[in-house]
Amino acid sequence: MSKGVEAGRVLALALRAAHSPSSTPAPYIEAIAGTGLAGDRHANPLSPRQVLLASASVYADLTLPAHALGENLLVDFDTATLHSGTVLQVGSTVLLRLMFQCEACGYLDGYLPGVSARIGRRRGILARVLAGGAIDPGDRILDLGCVMPAWDDDWRERVAQVLRTVPDGMVLTYARLALLAGVQPTYCRAFPRLVARLGPGHAGKAVPAHAAAGRRCWDGQGLFGDAAYKVCSS
CATH class of the missing domain: 1.10.10.10 (Winged helix-like DNA-binding domain superfamily/Winged helix DNA-binding domain)
Structure with a gap:
């Protein structure tokens, strides 16, 4: 793996199972390259929302209950400062490509009235899995730099x-x-x-x-160009 700047560490993990209204704490998570997290409802090769990282400081500042943000990785640094196109190394093998800041959904107001308007860019940041492996609480997170094409928050x-x-x-x-x-x-x-x-x-x-019946429909294959990272990092 490439050397990077230490961003922080993983504090806790959770998965969002299919048809489940909330996240469930996980002792560890298996990341699958190009797909997402094993057992998570957002695991999809065609989704830019495979992983959500959120900051523990948001919970403390806004007095939110655990897992209210729906994050997979709870981290000890401010995700609002991260930029689209950045690659993070989590632990020894996992690589996450940051896509865009997660929008604040109205359902957050069910936890705390008005919080969706107050939270701004602090809901968390979404990512795709470039390289897989196990993620454990306490894993170190390295910022490898902004080396992939950026996606807009809008x-x-x-x-x-x-x-x-x-x-x-x-x-x-x-x-x-x-x-x-x-x-x-x-x-x-x-x-x-x-x-x-x-x-x-x-x-x-x-x-x-x-x-769309009878027409040539595009399935989106190749849209994200994740393979380009393997070329520029080799």
């Missing part, structure tokens, strides 16, 4: 970024666009108006599922 910019990548002659369903851009499926209802505002270069690239 979901609208991410939607535009995905649409620019759609190959000529192919379309993307709204559901797949939401997955690739890292937004909730409920955002699909906003896509027609947003795509129209993006201009003629994007028009027709994203369609509802019923309009």
